[in-house]
Amino acid sequence: EAGVTQSPTHLIKTRGQQVTLRCSPISGHTSVYWYQQALGLGLQFLLWYDEGEERNRGNFPPRFSGRQFPNYSSELNVNALELEDSALYLCASSFARLANYGYTFGSGTRLTVV
Amino acid sequence: AQSVTQLDSQVPVFEEAPVELRCNYSSSVSVYLFWYVQYPNQGLQLLLKYLSGSTLVKGINGFEAEFNKSQTSFHLRKPSVHISDTAEYFCAVSVSGGYNKLIFGAGTRLAVHP
Numbered sequence: 001e002a003g004v005t006q007s008p009t010h011l012i013k014t015r016g017q018q019v020t021l022r023c024s025p026i027s028g029h030t031s032v033y034w035y036q037q038a039l040g041l042g043l044q045f046l047l048w049y050d051e052g053e054e055r056n057r058g059n060f061p062p063r064f065s066g067r068q069f070p071n072y073s074s075e076l077n078v079n080a081l082e083l084e085d086s087a088l089y090l091c092a093s094s095f096a097r098l099a100n101y102g103y104t105f106g107s108g109t110r111l112t113v114v
Numbered sequence: 115a116q117s118v119t120q121l122d123s124q125v126p127v128f129e130e131a132p133v134e135l136r137c138n139y140s141s142s143v144s145v146y147l148f149w150y151v152q153y154p155n156q157g158l159q160l161l162l163k164y165l166s167g168s169t170l171v172k173g174i175n176g177f178e179a180e181f182n183k184s185q186t187s188f189h190l191r192k193p194s195v196h197i198s199d200t201a202e203y204f205c206a207v208s209v210s211g212g213y214n215k216l217i218f219g220a221g222t223r224l225a226v227h228p
Contacts, residue, residue, distance in 0.1 A: 004157075033215065042204075042218065042219070042220040042221050043158075043204065043218045043221075045215070045218075048215055056215060088155075090157055090158065092158075101146065101163070101165065102146075102148055102160055102163050102216070103216060104160075105150075105157035105158040105159070106157050107156055107157045108155075108156070108157050110155070
């Protein structure tokens with residue numbers, strides 16, 4: 001069974017640009033979670049999607065947005081990139097009603113903003 | 115609201131020595147508890163979880179954790195560590211039942227020295 005896959009694995013963007021990160025959950029999982037892991041700041045919760053709807057949002061500005069598609073894959077969009085957006089972006093998935101049984105994480109996308 | 119405190123940001127230890135990584139949580143209701151490990155430049159991998167039953171939980175790679183309800187703790191232990199255990203370890207909590215997301219601690223960096 002394929003795990004949670006994220007693409008791209010690495011990318012470099014210039015300040016002010018826009019970026020789209022992608023995540024494919026484990027087959028059958030309907031919930032997708034996005035986390036930002038900046039250097040020394042632990043895991044910061046970004047967004048939670050389930051059945052195509054945004055269920056919860058962390059304390060991030062509106063330029064962080066996303067969506068979930070009918071096949072449960074998800075995109076995270078970041079507009080007007082700032083230097084402090086440089087981080088590892090992690091996606092995780094779970095069965096919605098068993099979310100509290102734990103998540104399965106992807107390997108992440110390393111974003112560098114210069 | 116639930117929260118997780120990992121009491122040590124860094125734990126240095128020599129190879130083959132025992133180690134304990136501490137985790138305390140706060141919640142007024144029943145919880146599920148998790149430990150995840152993150153190796154450099156990778157996503158998070160589930161080490162073990164406590165959902166119910168025996169308070170001593172055994173996980174992968176020789177790790178175990180004990181749920182102590184009276185002390186609201188879920189400390190992670192390993193009797194003899196290896197160089198390969200060098201990683202970041204995250205404790206997480208969710209409320210049992212319902213539709214809830216995981217809350218992560220800030221992480222503990224375990225550095226195993228030869």
